[in-house]
Amino acid sequence: MPRGETSASVEAAIDLTVQMAGVEFRNPVITASGTYGFGSEYAPYCPVEALGGITLKGTTPEPRLGNCVPRLAETPAGMLNAIGLENPGLEEFVKTVLPQIKELPTQVIANISGFSVADYALMARTLRRDSGLAALEVNISCPNVKHGGMHFGTDSQSAETVIRAVKQETDLPVIAKLSPNVTDIREMARAVARGGADAISLINTLLGMSIDVEKKKPVLANTFGGLSGPAVRPVAVRMVWEVAEAVDLPIIGMGGISSWQDAVEFLLAGASAVSIGTGNFLNPSLPLDVSTGIETYCRRHGFSSVRELTGLAHRV
Amino acid sequence: MLSMATVLANETMGAPEEGLRRLVLRGIGAARPGQFLHIQVSAHLEPLLRRPLSIARIDKERAEVTLFYRVQGRGTQVLAGVRPGEALSVLGPLGQGFSLPAQLSQRLQLSHQSHSPNLGHQGHTRQQGEVRQDSVQAGGELWLVAGGIGVFPLFALAQEAVGQGITVRLFWGGTHKRFLESAGFSYWEALGIPLHLTTLDGSFGRQGMVTDELNTQLSLRASSSLPPVLEVATCGPRGMMQAVVERCLPLDIPVEVSLEERMGCGVGACLGCSVTVRSDNKSLRNKKVCQDGPVFRGEEVVWNA
Numbered sequence: 097m098p099r100g101e102t103s104a105s106v107e108a109a110i111d112l113t114v115q116m117a118g119v120e121f122r123n124p125v126i127t128a129s130g131t132y133g134f135g136s137e138y139a140p141y142c143p144v145e146a147l148g149g150i151t152l153k154g155t156t157p158e159p160r161l162g163n164c165v166p167r168l169a170e171t172p173a174g175m176l177n178a179i180g181l182e183n184p185g186l187e188e189f190v191k192t193v194l195p196q197i198k199e200l201p202t203q204v205i206a207n208i209s210g211f212s213v214a215d216y217a218l219m220a221r222t223l224r225r226d227s228g229l230a231a232l233e234v235n236i237s238c239p240n241v242k243h244g245g246m247h248f249g250t251d252s253q254s255a256e257t258v259i260r261a262v263k264q265e266t267d268l269p270v271i272a273k274l275s276p277n278v279t280d281i282r283e284m285a286r287a288v289a290r291g292g293a294d295a296i297s298l299i300n301t302l303l304g305m306s307i308d309v310e311k312k313k314p315v316l317a318n319t320f321g322g323l324s325g326p327a328v329r330p331v332a333v334r335m336v337w338e339v340a341e342a343v344d345l346p347i348i349g350m351g352g353i354s355s356w357q358d359a360v361e362f363l364l365a366g367a368s369a370v371s372i373g374t375g376n377f378l379n380p381s382l383p384l385d386v387s388t389g390i391e392t393y394c395r396r397h398g399f400s401s402v403r404e405l406t407g408l409a410h411r412v
Numbered sequence: 413m414l415s416m417a418t419v420l421a422n423e424t425m426g427a428p429e430e431g432l433r434r435l436v437l438r439g440i441g442a443a444r445p446g447q448f449l450h451i452q453v454s455a456h457l458e459p460l461l462r463r464p465l466s467i468a469r470i471d472k473e474r475a476e477v478t479l480f481y482r483v484q485g486r487g488t489q490v491l492a493g494v495r496p497g498e499a500l501s502v503l504g505p506l507g508q509g510f511s512l513p514a515q516l517s518q519r520l521q522l523s524h525q526s527h528s529p530n531l532g533h534q535g536h537t538r539q540q541g542e543v544r545q546d547s548v549q550a551g552g553e554l555w556l557v558a559g560g561i562g563v564f565p566l567f568a569l570a571q572e573a574v575g576q577g578i579t580v581r582l583f584w585g586g587t588h589k590r591f592l593e594s595a596g597f598s599y600w601e602a603l604g605i606p607l608h609l610t611t612l613d614g615s616f617g618r619q620g621m622v623t624d625e626l627n628t629q630l631s632l633r634a635s636s637s638l639p640p641v642l643e644v645a646t647c648g649p650r651g652m653m654q655a656v657v658e659r660c661l662p663l664d665i666p667v668e669v670s671l672e673e674r675m676g677c678g679v680g681a682c683l684g685c686s687v688t689v690r691s692d693n694k695s696l697r698n699k700k701v702c703q704d705g706p707v708f709r710g711e712e713v714v715w716n717a
Contacts, residue, residue, distance in 0.1 A: 130682065132681050133679075133682075153683070161688065162683065165674070165687075168682075170459055170487075173458060175460060177684060326457055354457060374676075378452065378462065379452075380679070
């Protein structure tokens with residue numbers, strides 16, 4: 097080391113960038129759909145430019161008021177939600193949300209949901225590269241709406257059909273978001289790969305319920321809800337591991353990440369990037385803490401790029 | 413704002429059986445009456461979610477806020493164990509508070525300046541010219557209607573309104589005397605404003621519901637030359653707030669209601685705390701209690717959505 101040079105200045109910069117489906121993300125930390133609104137809600141607590149990307153709240157062709165309250169129930173190390181895809185609908189999304197997201201200094205992924213293959217195709221036809229979006233995440237895994245996506249995500253033939261329809265209509269990269277509520281996640285991953293998905297994100301929430309023993313009735317107005325939070329993380333890590341072995345597509349891993357260590361776990365299991373969902377509610381600056389933590393981890397373990405972590409645990 | 417707030421006090425209020433506590437925090441940004449803090453009660457992910465607590469007192473000079481809360485679930489149980497000197501992760505102040513004090517005092521000033529019937533008003537539809545002339549002569553009053561621990565956020569509003577020279581009157585109903593005495597009766601007494609108290613068992617104040625007393629006093633006003641009611645602010649059980657709104661709106665008295673709902677994020681991102689409202693064009697849409705509220709105009713809330 098030349099005299100006078102500080103140790104900080106000779107520390108090699110860690111390359112945090114990741115490329116998935118032809119899109120470059122400045123770091124592997126993305127926010128999960130449905131937990132980050134339309135991108136601006138958390139800006140006072142976590143600078144948007146610190147994020148690898150933002151996944152927007154799920155959008156459907158028609159506006160939806162969503163389910164009745166209570167929509168949330170806290171559970172051990174987790175929470176159930178049954179929002180019911182409340183969203184302003186495609187027309188309003190194009191009119192008011194898209195102009196705003198063009199200003200956001202990060203990669204923005206739209207999340208689309210539907211009740212038929214035609215619904216998904218319509219959304220894909222409208223949301224293309226010129227919309228300012230980086231990619232489309234196809235929600236075939238919403239557990240909280242009758243026939244609201246999860247139907248498509250639990251039957252491999254339907255999943256393949258939906259993804260193929262979306263791919264045919266949009267020039268954006270397509271990310272298939274998988275439901276964990278299946279017997280064999282690998283079969284679903286292979287199906288969406290056949291349909292032409294450019295990447296896979298998993299897991300959506302696990303279907304669950306909670307009963308108020310004093311009132312002797314379900315806590316959620318919708319009876320069932322999707323379980324998220326630290327409680328689901330081991331299931332999510334296992335599924336990322338399985339999908340990484342089953343298909344050759346980049347994976348965005350998510351499920352209960354509440355620290356940088358959790359995020360590294362997903363990367364080692366085979367994810368190229370991670371999404372943070374429920375963790376934002378606990379700590380609104382978590383995405384920033386996670387990317388900083390990943391950088392420090394890489395430095396400590398002698399990695400020059402975060403990309404070296406992907407799937408490492410399969411090989412060691 | 414996301415900050416670590418120092419706990420200055422976290423102690424039982426009144427009779428221990430009531431489970432009511434007083435929490436004083438330092439290091440919170442400027443708060444307005446009606447706003448809330450989203451507090452992480454444990455750094456150990458158990459319980460997982462933050463807890464929204466309404467702000468009961470604001471001490472701007474000392475940068476302190478006081479929250480009153482009732483221990484009734486896992487989150488408040490854990491919160492009760494936090495000791496003075498410890499720090500809590502606090503998100504907030506969050507939400508839209510009561511618009512009353514500034515708006516009311518402005519309106520009072522305006523009425524003193526001019527008798528014009530076309531003064532700017534916040535979307536309410538009453539006959540302004542007549543009311544305004546009354547309020548010039550008699551001042552007009554801000555009425556607060558509280559059910560149970562719904563009285564907590566109204567205290568901050570009362571403090572600010574009294575500080576601005578607005579005449580404030582409290583209607584407060586509880587189950588029994590011990591509850592009212594434990595839930596901050598002495599603070600209200602010290603404020604020196606007229607109090608209309610009711611208890612279900614008649615052990616303190618009038619026996620019955622707080623809305624009974626509200627009805628009595630509204631009827632009295634209608635047939636006398638007492639100062640008019642300029643606005644009503646209410647917080648408490650949903651049914652009570654609905655009754656207050658349905659009683660006051662036909663009399664052209666604007667009402668602000670402070671709603672409560674289970675919350676996830678607290679910042680409008682997760683849509684866990686939706687409330688259905690009626691837009692000005694009568695169509696139904698959702699608002700978020702955390703971000704658009706917790707205070708809403710009484711006429712916009714759809715009570716039986």
